[in-house]
Amino acid sequence: MNPGFTNHFLLPLLRGVLQIAILLLLAPLLPGIVNRVKAWVAGRRGPPLLQLYYDLGRLWNKGIVLSTAASPGHLVGPAIAWVAILGSAMLLPLGPGDALWSFKGDALLFLYLLALARFCTASAALETGSAFEGMGAAREVSFAVLSESALITAILALAVQTGSLSLTGMLAPVPNPSAGLLAAGLFTVLLAENCRVPFDDPNTHLELTMIHEVMVLDHSGPPLAVILHGAALKLLVFALLLAQAVLPLNHLSLLPATGCLLAAMLVITLLVGFAESLLARFAFRRVPLLLTTAFLFCLFALLTAWKGVS
Amino acid sequence: MSPGCLLSLALAAMVAGTCCAPRWTRLWLGCTVAATLLTLGAAISVLAGGPWEWHGAFPIGGELPHLRADGLSAFFLVLLSVIGLAGTVYSSEYWSPKKHPGSAYPGRVWWNLLLLFMGLVLLCSNGLHFLIGWELFTLCAYFLITRERHLPAVRRAGWLYLAASHASALCLFAFFAAIAARTGSWDLGPLRDHLELAPLFWLALIGFGLKAGLFPLHIWLPSAHANAPTHVSALLSGVAIKMGIYGLMRFSGWIPTPADAGWVVATLGVASAVLGVAFALGQHDLKRLLAYHSVENIGIILIGLGFAMMASRAGQPGWGRLAMAGALLHVWNHGLFKALLFLGAGSVLHATGTRRMSELGGLWRAMPWTAASFALGAVAISGLPPLNGFVSEWLVYLGLFGAVDGLGPGSAAAVPAAILLAVTGAMALACFVKVVGVVFLGTPRTLRAEKAVECGWFMRSPMLLLGGACILIGLAPALFWPALQSAIAAWEPGWAMDVAPAPLLSLGIWNVGFALAAALAATLLLRRVRRNGIARAGTWDCGFAAPTARMQYTAGSFAGIITEWFAWILQPSRHADKITHPFPSRAAFREHTPETVLEKVVEPSAGMVMALSSAMRRLQHGRLQFYILYLVFGLIALALLAFWGGAP
Numbered sequence: 020m021n022p023g024f025t026n027h028f029l030l031p032l033l034r035g036v037l038q039i040a041i042l043l044l045l046a047p048l049l050p051g052i053v054n055r056v057k058a059w060v061a062g063r064r065g066p067p068l069l070q071l072y073y074d075l076g077r078l079w080n081k082g083i084v085l086s087t088a089a090s091p092g093h094l095v096g097p098a099i100a101w102v103a104i105l106g107s108a109m110l111l112p113l114g115p116g117d118a119l120w121s122f123k124g125d126a127l128l129f130l131y132l133l134a135l136a137r138f139c140t141a142s143a144a145l146e147t148g149s150a151f152e153g154m155g156a157a158r159e160v161s162f163a164v165l166s167e168s169a170l171i172t173a174i175l176a177l178a179v180q181t182g183s184l185s186l187t188g189m190l191a192p193v194p195n196p197s198a199g200l201l202a203a204g205l206f207t208v209l210l211a212e213n214c215r216v217p218f219d220d221p222n223t224h225l226e227l228t229m230i231h232e233v234m235v236l237d238h239s240g241p242p243l244a245v246i247l248h249g250a251a252l253k254l255l256v257f258a259l260l261l262a263q264a265v266l267p268l269n270h271l272s273l274l275p276a277t278g279c280l281l282a283a284m285l286v287i288t289l290l291v292g293f294a295e296s297l298l299a300r301f302a303f304r305r306v307p308l309l310l311t312t313a314f315l316f317c318l319f320a321l322l323t324a325w326k327g328v329s
Numbered sequence: 330m331s332p333g334c335l336l337s338l339a340l341a342a343m344v345a346g347t348c349c350a351p352r353w354t355r356l357w358l359g360c361t362v363a364a365t366l367l368t369l370g371a372a373i374s375v376l377a378g379g380p381w382e383w384h385g386a387f388p389i390g391g392e393l394p395h396l397r398a399d400g401l402s403a404f405f406l407v408l409l410s411v412i413g414l415a416g417t418v419y420s421s422e423y424w425s426p427k428k429h430p431g432s433a434y435p436g437r438v439w440w441n442l443l444l445l446f447m448g449l450v451l452l453c454s455n456g457l458h459f460l461i462g463w464e465l466f467t468l469c470a471y472f473l474i475t476r477e478r479h480l481p482a483v484r485r486a487g488w489l490y491l492a493a494s495h496a497s498a499l500c501l502f503a504f505f506a507a508i509a510a511r512t513g514s515w516d517l518g519p520l521r522d523h524l525e526l527a528p529l530f531w532l533a534l535i536g537f538g539l540k541a542g543l544f545p546l547h548i549w550l551p552s553a554h555a556n557a558p559t560h561v562s563a564l565l566s567g568v569a570i571k572m573g574i575y576g577l578m579r580f581s582g583w584i585p586t587p588a589d590a591g592w593v594v595a596t597l598g599v600a601s602a603v604l605g606v607a608f609a610l611g612q613h614d615l616k617r618l619l620a621y622h623s624v625e626n627i628g629i630i631l632i633g634l635g636f637a638m639m640a641s642r643a644g645q646p647g648w649g650r651l652a653m654a655g656a657l658l659h660v661w662n663h664g665l666f667k668a669l670l671f672l673g674a675g676s677v678l679h680a681t682g683t684r685r686m687s688e689l690g691g692l693w694r695a696m697p698w699t700a701a702s703f704a705l706g707a708v709a710i711s712g713l714p715p716l717n718g719f720v721s722e723w724l725v726y727l728g729l730f731g732a733v734d735g736l737g738p739g740s741a742a743a744v745p746a747a748i749l750l751a752v753t754g755a756m757a758l759a760c761f762v763k764v765v766g767v768v769f770l771g772t773p774r775t776l777r778a779e780k781a782v783e784c785g786w787f788m789r790s791p792m793l794l795l796g797g798a799c800i801l802i803g804l805a806p807a808l809f810w811p812a813l814q815s816a817i818a819a820w821e822p823g824w825a826m827d828v829a830p831a832p833l834l835s836l837g838i839w840n841v842g843f844a845l846a847a848a849l850a851a852t853l854l855l856r857r858v859r860r861n862g863i864a865r866a867g868t869w870d871c872g873f874a875a876p877t878a879r880m881q882y883t884a885g886s887f888a889g890i891i892t893e894w895f896a897w898i899l900q901p902s903r904h905a906d907k908i909t910h911p912f913p914s915r916a917a918f919r920e921h922t923p924e925t926v927l928e929k930v931v932e933p934s935a936g937m938v939m940a941l942s943s944a945m946r947r948l949q950h951g952r953l954q955f956y957i958l959y960l961v962f963g964l965i966a967l968a969l970l971a972f973w974g975g976a977p
Contacts, residue, residue: 082862086869088772090693092704094858098851106843122835124727128714130751131723135713138758142704145766145882147868148691153882156766160759161890164752171751175733175744184730237869241857307894321744 035119042108046251047071049258049288050221056292071251075244083240089146096143097242100136101249107132108256112187112263114280115273121187126174129186130167133212133256136249137163144234155233162218162230165310166208172317173205177264180324190260191269197323198265204316205264206290209257211310213250215291217301218309258287332371332381332398336452339367343445350437354421357437361417361444368448369410375403376815382454390457392515397454400815401582404657405451405568405575407812408664411798412567413444415791419672420560422787423679424476432476436558443469443564450572456505456515463501463572467494470569474557486552489927493539493549500536501576504529508584520584527585533576534594541573543631544601547624548927551608554620555684559675562616566623567668571660574630578657581638582820591642592742595635599746601628602753607895610760610888611922615674615684618764619667622710625753626663630656632746633725636732637821639739646824648731653820654813655724661809662717662802666709669795673703676788677768680781686764686884691773695781700769702792707761709799712754715840717802722754723836756891763887772878804841807834885920892922900925 051068058065067073085093109119110129118125141156176197177189192198211218214231221232235246262268262283268276301309346360375381375398385394398406420440426433446466453459471494475487507529509515520526535546542550550570554562581590605624612618633656640649676699677692678684693700709716729750732743773779783789802809810829818825870876892899899922906916923929948959 079857080861082864083858084864084866084869086867087865088691088770088868090700090770091855092693092770094855095851098854099847102843102847102850106846120835120839122839123832124723124730124836125832127723127726128719128836128839131712131714131719131754134711134755134758135708138708138711138713138762141762142765142770145762145770147870148771148878148881149868149870149876150880150882151871153766153887156762157759157882157887157890160755160762164755164759164891167755168748168752171748175730175747178730179733182734184727184734236871240861241854245854 034116038113038116038119039105039109041113042105042252042255043248046255047075047248049254049284050251052285052288053292053295056289057296060293060296071247075248078239078244078247079241081240083238083242086147086149086237088148089237093143093146093237094242096139096146097238097245097249100139100143101245101252103132103136103139104249104252104256107136108252108259110186111256111259112190113259114263114268115271115276118185118187121185123184125185126178126189130170130174133253134163134167136253140231140234140246143238147237149237151233152236155229155231155236158230159234162211162306162310165307165314166211169204169208169310169314169317172314172321173201173208173264176201176317176321176324179321180327190263192264192267194267195324195327197320197327200316200320200323202261202265204313204320205257205261206287207309207313207316209254209261209287210291210294211306211313212257213254213291216295217298218306220300254291255284258284261287330370330374332374332378333383335367335371335374336398339364339371339448340445342367343441347438347441347445350441351434354426357441358417358421361441362414365410365414365417365444368406369414371398372403372406372410376400376407376812380819390461392455392457394458395454395516396452397518398452400812400817400819401575401578402451402819404812404816405571405660406448408571408661409444409447409451409568411795412564412664412668415668415672415795416440416560416564419563419675419788419791420558422785423560423675424558429476436473436476439469439472440561440564443473443569447568447572451575454517456509456517458515459517460498460502460505464498466569466572467491467498470494470561470565473561474553474565476558476561477556480556482552483556486556489549490553493546497536497539497573500532500539504532504536504580507532518583522585524585527587529584530581530586530590533580534590537573537576537580538597539573540570541577541627541631542570542601542624543573543597543627544604544624545926545930547601547605548924548931550624551612551617551620551924554623555614555617559616559671559678562620563668563671563675566620566671567664570623570627571664574627574634574660577631578634578820581634586638586642588642591635591638591640591739593635594631594638595742595746598628598631598633598635599749601625601631603628603749603756604895604898606753606756606760607891607899608922608924610756610763610895611892611899611901613686613884613920615677615686615689615764615768616671617684618686618760619670619674622670622757622760623663623667625757626659626667626710629722629725629750629753630659630663632656632750633659633728636725636728636739636743636746639732639742640728641821643739645731646821648728648734649821650817650824650826651724651731651830652728653817653824654810655721655726655728657813657816658717658724658802658806658809659721662709662721662799665795665798665802666706666716666718669702669706669792669799670710672788672792672795673699673706676784676792677781679784679788681777683775683777686767688775689768689773689778690771690775690878690881691769692778692781693769695779696769696783698783698789699792702789702796703769704765705796705799707765709803711758711761713758715803715844717799717806720803720806720833720836720840722750724833726750727832759891760888763884767882767884767887771881774878774881804837804844806837806840898925900929 050071107129110125112118141160144152144156181189183189219230342360342364346357349356380399383396424433446462450462471491477483539546602625605621609618609621633652637649637653709718712718712722729743729747732739807829814825901922904919
């Protein structure tokens with residue numbers, strides 16, 4: 020076979036398929052770890068680590084109950100949202116491995132793909148005409164205004180720090196003092212965007228104060244499986260973003276970098292689990308305050324980075 | 330064929346169409362469509378082949394006509410002809426003589442004249458003729474806005490539009506007259522070496538800004554766009570306000586600008602973007618909401634233009650070019666998706682007779698074509714990939730990030746601008762999830778919404794055309810780079826770059842791949858669901874047994890969280906009945922978001938002027954002896970002035 024073909028086409032393709040497969044397979048593990056931590060702290064036996072995999076398999080084979088008010092968009096929405104989240108994951112580098120698709124300005128594409136996923140889930144929720152889901156969708160899109168401002172500020176901070184406009188370049192930070200601020204800000208955004216305590220409680224759907232979880236009330240069967248997998252993937256995406264925005268992994272060689280990244284993912288997941296076990300959900304009116312705090316963390320990270328460069 | 334040939338054919342077709350308009354529907358439609366297509370051809374040949382110029386031999390109003398189509402005017406001419414084409418076809422069914430016997434035929438005449446004069450403004454290269462064309466197209470638009478003038482709201486909107494337009498025209502008269510006085514001729518062209526003209530940019534900013542509807546000069550825009558017939562709203566929002574943008578771009582390129590102009594334009598842009606979308610969230614009237622989104626999108630265009638002006642001053646073509654390309658592409662994009670959304674809103678109005686979102690709901694079932702096109706437009710206007718809105722916003726972002734990266738001039742402004750642009754995007758998304766959800770999804774809230782029927786093909790096909798254009802620009806943005814280059818070269822000659830930047834190509838490939846993957850995933854999921862079996866049942870709603878359509882979340886409650894954050898400027902008025910007894914009687918809740926700038930600033934100050942004037946009127950009472958007394962006083966005052974004033 021032509022070596023050029025192998026080097027320029029076959030190998031990247033293989034690597035891409037492998038990377039996507041790792042992302043897809045690894046994602047449902049994270050909620051499993053969070054649940055184990057919660058069970059351990061509470062002294063319960065808790066669900067098995069691989070519970071979400073069993074759930075996904077079961078849901079994929081089930082029939083669905085569809086609201087009479089819903090249009091085909093109710094089913095198409097979760098599919099597009101899932102592709103959008105997967106797309107945003109493909110733009111992220113994986114420690115030593117570069118991103119699957121990288122160009123100048125892809126950080127904004129990353130941000131807007133997550134927004135597209137939000138548009139799809141929120142409008143799929145409104146399909147049923149249920150007041151509960153309307154509330155959830157309204158809160159989702161409203162609080163996202165704050166978390167999106169925090170995210171773009173974090174991206175600006177990284178851009179100033181590294182002088183790059185692509186995620187591959189941005190997520191190779193040099194060790195610097197703004198990393199701590201950025202970590203605090205991004206971790207808060209991670210909790211908010213992934214329906215975690217103290218913003219939301221993934222354990223219950225039947226509360227008037229839910230945000231994300233209430234939007235999936237009327238989904239069942241394969242679409243629900245896609246939504247659950249997408250949610251797990253989104254947690255993975257945010258954890259990857261947080262870890263690589265803070266840790267200078269690009270200075271390490273292949274194996275230590277992979278090890279560090281995996282350890283960082285584990286630490287983040289454990290932190291999410293502990294936050295969930297030890298904190299109570301915030302009163303609703305305090306959610307914007309906490310998100311504004313996250314924005315301020317990112318803003319100060321940006322100012323520190325700015326001061327460091329100029 | 331040369332652009333001149335095509336344009337004269339287009340003129341002939343347009344005149345023929347205008348003559349046919351009062352009688353023969355098909356001839357009118359054919360001629361007007363032909364005229365728009367010929368104009369499109371001429372504009373494309375200018376964009377591809379270079380500028381075109383024509384000097385007339387016979388003076389009009391004492392000046393020889395001088396037409397010129399360069400990249401910038403051709404760029405706007407493309408937008409005019411595409412939206413004009415869509416609107417013409419749409420109006421033939423929407424505003425048909427059968428439904429509007431008295432007003433359809435004159436409406437067609439005004440429509441054709443509006444298209445004609447807007448085209449002339451884009452081509453005129455003589456200050457006097459520019460002003461004449463500007464005034465004529467403003468007046469044509471007035472007669473189109475007031476088609477339903479038996480309604481008081483329409484008359485009020487028309488009057489406000491007329492007043493604001495003439496305030497704008499006044500500034501422009503001063504602007505062009507000052508240029509003519511300085512240069513000694515009404516002829517326009519690149520005048521960058523006349524540095525003394527720079528302060529005139531502020532006059533142009535007010536004059537063109539009023540037309541473009543930037544905050545806080547947008548006061549006329551929401552009511553005019555909401556009350557005009559919908560195809561007119563689409564043209565006004567898609568093209569007419571862009572004439573203001575055209576003016577700003579044209580003259581920021583032709584005359585020198587003051588040092589702070591870029592900052593001011595960008596700041597106004599940011600204010601328009603954020604506040605425009607905040608006001609849109611507070612609206613309950615579908616067309617009014619869309620009108621406020623025009624303010625938002627004008628803001629995004631101005632952010633791009635403002636940073637391009639800063640880059641031009643600082644000599645930074647790298648990111649300035651991207652910001653300008655973003656601004657220009659957003660001119661097209663906003664024209665396309667806003668016209669699409671207005672036409673969709675028009676179909677809803679046509680089918681249900683109401684613009685109030687609280688009376689709609691569940692329309693997707695009766696109007697699948699309209700619902701799908703509207704949803705496409707909603708995704709596009711929210712700036713989401715893989716559609717066109719994302720491409721232009723992304724280019725603006727690249728300009729902003731470039732400014733930040735250089736840490737040079739403008740970087741301190743680019744950081745807040747980028748953050749607020751992201752906030753705008755997220756809020757626009759919230760607003761359009763609300764619109765799509767409340768109007769098209771769920772169950773019908775009233776009998777009107779239940780009885781709706783889909784519109785005919787003359788109304789459907791323009792929506793499909795515009796939706797197709799939105800998809801095309803989203804999936805193949807690099808295809809349109811030469812047009813952008815042509816326009817940028819007309820604005821700042823040194824900035825042209827023949828090959829599309831590599832990131833734009835990558836984004837295009839990504840968008841195509843993403844669209845394919847999304848379509849594939851959706852198909853697979855639908856097939857899986859079908860194989861597993863679908864059982865239909867009522868919405869579960871946490872087990873509530875007897876849900877009614879009135880229990881659905883409304884537009885007001887959906888937007889409530891964000892409008893509460895912006896209550897300081899939205900100043901919403903709310904009336905709720907307090908529940909006092911254990912067994913409450915009927916209760917009602919009303920919410921209204923006023924046009925704050927108009928009702929809290931402009932109207933009170935205008936009222937003050939009126940009060941002062943009527944106080945002054947007491948002097949004029951018709952009694953002769955007092956008038957003689959005034960004369961005596963006046964003479965004494967003059968005498969004193971002459972005596973002590975030290976007159977020579």
